Amino acid sequence: MDSKSVVDLIESSSEVHFSGFHMDGLEQRSTGMEQPTTSATGNILRQPFVIGVAGGAASGKTTVCNMIIQQLHDQRVVLVNQDSFYHNLSAEELTRVHDYNFDHPDAFDTEQLLRIMHNLRHGQAVDISNYDFKSYKSDVFPARRVNPADVIILEGILIFHDSRVRELMNMKIFVDTDADVRLARRIRRDTVEKGRDIGTVLDQYSKFVKPAFDDFILPTKKYADIIIPRGGDNHVAVDLIVQHIRTKLGQHDLCKIYPNLYVIQSTFQIRGMHTLIRDSQTTKHDFVFYADRLIRLVVEHGLGHLPFTEKQVITPTGSVYTGVDFCKRLCGVSVIRSGESMENALRACCKGIKIGKILIHREGDNGQQLIYEKLPNDISDRHVLLLDPILGTGNSAVQAISLLLRKGVPESNIIFLNLISAPQGVHVVCKRFPRIKIVTSEIDIGLNEDFRVIPGMGEFGDRYFGTDDDEQQVVALTQ
Ligand SMILES: Nc1ncnc2c1ncn2[C@@H]1O[C@H](COP(=O)(O)OP(=O)(O)O)[C@@H](O)[C@H]1O
Numbered sequence: 015m016d017s018k019s020v021v022d023l024i025e026s027s028s029e030v031h032f033s034g035f036h037m038d039g040l041e042q043r044s045t046g047m048e049q050p051t052t053s054a055t056g057n058i059l060r061q062p063f064v065i066g067v068a069g070g071a072a073s074g075k076t077t078v079c080n081m082i083i084q085q086l087h088d089q090r091v092v093l094v095n096q097d098s099f100y101h102n103l104s105a106e107e108l109t110r111v112h113d114y115n116f117d118h119p120d121a122f123d124t125e126q127l128l129r130i131m132h133n134l135r136h137g138q139a140v141d142i143s144n145y146d147f148k149s150y151k152s153d154v155f156p157a158r159r160v161n162p163a164d165v166i167i168l169e170g171i172l173i174f175h176d177s178r179v180r181e182l183m184n185m186k187i188f189v190d191t192d193a194d195v196r197l198a199r200r201i202r203r204d205t206v207e208k209g210r211d212i213g214t215v216l217d218q219y220s221k222f223v224k225p226a227f228d229d230f231i232l233p234t235k236k237y238a239d240i241i242i243p244r245g246g247d248n249h250v251a252v253d254l255i256v257q258h259i260r261t262k263l264g265q266h267d268l269c270k271i272y273p274n275l276y277v278i279q280s281t282f283q284i285r286g287m288h289t290l291i292r293d294s295q296t297t298k299h300d301f302v303f304y305a306d307r308l309i310r311l312v313v314e315h316g317l318g319h320l321p322f323t324e325k326q327v328i329t330p331t332g333s334v335y336t337g338v339d340f341c342k343r344l345c346g347v348s349v350i351r352s353g354e355s356m357e358n359a360l361r362a363c364c365k366g367i368k369i370g371k372i373l374i375h376r377e378g379d380n381g382q383q384l385i386y387e388k389l390p391n392d393i394s395d396r397h398v399l400l401l402d403p404i405l406g407t408g409n410s411a412v413q414a415i416s417l418l419l420r421k422g423v424p425e426s427n428i429i430f431l432n433l434i435s436a437p438q439g440v441h442v443v444c445k446r447f448p449r450i451k452i453v454t455s456e457i458d459i460g461l462n463e464d465f466r467v468i469p470g471m472g473e474f475g476d477r478y479f480g481t482d483d484d485e486q487q488v489v490a491l492t493q
């Protein structure tokens with residue numbers, strides 16, 4: 015990746031998505047034509063980091079790619095398979111499919127691969143075919159929508175064959191697995207998954223697969239920056255590769271820029287919950303259920319940042335257990351109205367906790383006005399958990415935090431809890447209040463022209479409380 019000044023990287027990081035990997039958009043498309051993005055992602059200036067993964071068939075390329083993607087969970091990663099670019103077979107070729115050489119470079123539509131890669135690298139979403147190994151066709155299944163990403167992994171047996179494709183790559187990996195292991199895996203995969211008979215598999219192997227490996231695939235090993243013996247079994251190699259990619263990308267990692275920003279460790283459970291609450295089709299009931307689960311995780315994580323004092327107890331065995339005592343001087347402050355959705359989780363974790371409220375009215379996004387506050391009198395002696403599920407522009411957060419500071423709360427006693435943060439909001443809050451802590455569950459791409467977080471989850475309060483009319487709520491709350 016091109017080297018950039020730290021300032022450039024910090025500035026450009028506001029357009030970067032950190033919310034975990036996104037392998038495939040699952041939207042269904044009927045054509046293979048690329049589609050321009052309409053979101054802010056289309057403006058990404060940085061080119062993605064492109065990794066090529068080559069190696070013999072059944073060497074473990076896909077397995078290695080999946081391991082890398084899993085470990086790079088806090089980056090947007092897309093996987094592009096060379097299989098998607100197999101030419102469709104003519105009727106004549108289909109009748110004699112066992113004479114077709116799928117391991118020859120000419121079996122692939124490399125021009126289309128180059129077009130797709132060009133668009134992806136220039137910030138455009140693309141639709142990529144899903145190849146069907148049973149029918150030998152690429153138009154049986156709907157194409158998958160692939161959005162631009164921080165990392166593109168290009169995987170396939172002959173991905174290093176064409177110099178134009180090689181030149182796109184920032185890192186080239188060759189998965190080197192013994193021929194007998196590859197053959198054994200191929201037999202199992204082709205008979206079990208592709209429903210082929212063993213005789214056909216062995217014929218194809220001796221006629222095409224092995225000669226093509228020797229003539230076209232093995233000679234490309236010399237282009238590799240890294241050779242991984244034993245594929246996915248080689249955890250050390252995969253760890254090192256992931257470390258290297260992280261270093262290359264890490265300069266724009268918001269958590270590195272702002273050490274007080276904490277993004278809770280992403281897991282598939284967490285990503286699954288985010289998928290549900292971000293889906294516009296999710297029912298109110300499910301939205302509330304999964305939002306509550308996520309909020310609880312964020313609250314628990316936030317509580318972990320409070321100071322603790324050592325405490326010893328006697329266990330039922332008569333032994334001494336040295337533990338800690340919870341911080342007692344704390345309170346919650348919710349930013350009305352969506353912040354109120356986080357109160358129950360806080361009450362469930364901290365029995366009897368005092369919770370204050372702040373209402374900030376939004377007139378456009380630059381004219382924010384504090385119009386209501388009800389805070390504990392002794393708030394300046396407390397640690398404050400500030401509750402608002404979305405950090406967008408950062409304007410309301412700045413208003414709320416400024417009020418807390420005016421009330422005498424030390425900046426370092428404030429922990430701001432939210433579900434999603436836009437990089438712009440993180441920059442605004444962290445630059446202005448470097449000592450407050452932000453705990454969030456995902457960082458999104460950015461803001462759209464209406465200053466709404468994208469991809470975001472829409473109006474959180476409306477979805478959580480099942481209302482559509484903001485105005486009515488403000489009136490009701492202030493009466
Ligand atoms: N380290 C491994 N140990 C056991 N089986 C493996 C290993 N790596 C891959 N496989 C299996 O071998 C087959 C081929 O692996 P895959 O990663 O799909 O290879 P490729 O993408 O290179 O064709 C798959 O069925 C996979 O589950």
Ligand SMILES: Nc1ccn([C@@H]2O[C@H](COP(=O)(O)O)[C@@H](O)[C@H]2O)c(=O)n1
Pocket residue numbers: 070071072073075097100116117146147148150170171223
């Ligand atoms: N219709 C097809 C198309 C391809 N193949 C074989 O797939 C192998 C490449 O896929 P990997 O996941 O192993 O990289 C290649 O060896 C082709 O022979 C096929 O069998 N049928």
Ligand SMILES: [Mg+2]
Pocket residue numbers: 075076
């Ligand atoms: Mg594969």
